[in-house]
Amino acid sequence: MKRRDFIKTAALSSIAAGAFSAPAIAEEKETIEWKMVTTWPKNFPILGTSANKLAEVIEEMSGGRIKIKVYGGGELVPAMEVFDAVSRGTAQMGHGSAYYWKGKVEEAQFFSTVPFGLNAQEMNAWLYHGGGMELWTVTYEPFGVVPAAAGNTMVQMAGWFNKEINSVEDLKGLKMRIPGLGGEVLRRAGGTPVNLPGAELFTSLKSGAIDATEWVGPYNDLAFGFYKAAKYYYYPGWHEPGTTLEAIINKEALESLPKDLQSIVMYACKVVNQDMSTEFTAKNNAALDTLINKHNVDVRRLPDDVLEKLKALSEEVVLELAGKNPAAKRIYESYAKFRKQVIAWDDISEREYLNIR
Numbered sequence: 001m002k003r004r005d006f007i008k009t010a011a012l013s014s015i016a017a018g019a020f021s022a023p024a025i026a027e028e029k030e031t032i033e034w035k036m037v038t039t040w041p042k043n044f045p046i047l048g049t050s051a052n053k054l055a056e057v058i059e060e061m062s063g064g065r066i067k068i069k070v071y072g073g074g075e076l077v078p079a080m081e082v083f084d085a086v087s088r089g090t091a092q093m094g095h096g097s098a099y100y101w102k103g104k105v106e107e108a109q110f111f112s113t114v115p116f117g118l119n120a121q122e123m124n125a126w127l128y129h130g131g132g133m134e135l136w137t138v139t140y141e142p143f144g145v146v147p148a149a150a151g152n153t154m155v156q157m158a159g160w161f162n163k164e165i166n167s168v169e170d171l172k173g174l175k176m177r178i179p180g181l182g183g184e185v186l187r188r189a190g191g192t193p194v195n196l197p198g199a200e201l202f203t204s205l206k207s208g209a210i211d212a213t214e215w216v217g218p219y220n221d222l223a224f225g226f227y228k229a230a231k232y233y234y235y236p237g238w239h240e241p242g243t244t245l246e247a248i249i250n251k252e253a254l255e256s257l258p259k260d261l262q263s264i265v266m267y268a269c270k271v272v273n274q275d276m277s278t279e280f281t282a283k284n285n286a287a288l289d290t291l292i293n294k295h296n297v298d299v300r301r302l303p304d305d306v307l308e309k310l311k312a313l314s315e316e317v318v319l320e321l322a323g324k325n326p327a328a329k330r331i332y333e334s335y336a337k338f339r340k341q342v343i344a345w346d347d348i349s350e351r352e353y354l355n356i357r
């Protein structure tokens, strides 16, 4: 063998040796293992499965450097303790919605949804490009928690009723499962809001223990079989016009990651945020068709005067929330200003287009 060939061969074999030893080095590299606690029953359609998807996207984008185990509500911690678990670092991530933490931070409700508030597209615009995300980040900072928008239900349905709603009078004495600010609005309209977990709704509706219930929209509602327990399916979901779901991340855990992985975690939330909206849109279309054409569901619009009344009471309730503390006031002012401007623009763009097509 000529000397030059020998050197070439030796060089090639050392490259080959290097190539072979590379995976061994990669294996030694630490895999970061995280836990994600959620407020949803494990694998709950769209809400729970989107949390699973978030974990998968992070693992895939990071080339397996981060692995996240997802827990359903009650598996590692109770659903309503997800925020605390992430705050104290029991889990590095959580998935839920900001209005669940109103007992801790009342103003957090602005970051999920408020009655007659922003829809999904407008909410994302406010969060990402209208100052909302900065306010949300500041809101969770004292708890060592970083928020990210990670899903949206889109406009929900007003709900399933066994009483016809023909006037404001019909709201009086109405016993309805409707949580949060919407429930408070119903109470002021003379109704009786009750809060029941999803699993108890069908039986309560069927037995007459409640007159009505809201849940989500056609896809999730069809799965629960509400059409077998209620006569009327009313729209629109004035109380939840585009509920934002959140991913929450323990701040210390996030900041301990290399910069590229921090970026992957945050962008993965953005991917899932958008993806859930599109999944709800696609599946609600199909489910509405099934409800109407297969199960002959009586789909009705709430009368104008009822919606006007609910709107006036909602303004009252949201203003009261804004008056709770200086932080709530700051968030409300940003939200309300954005809402006013986006309505002016949407009136001549989205609304007008939907009306003419």
Ligand code: CA
Binding pocket: 156, 214, 215, 216, 240
């Ligand atoms: Ca709902």
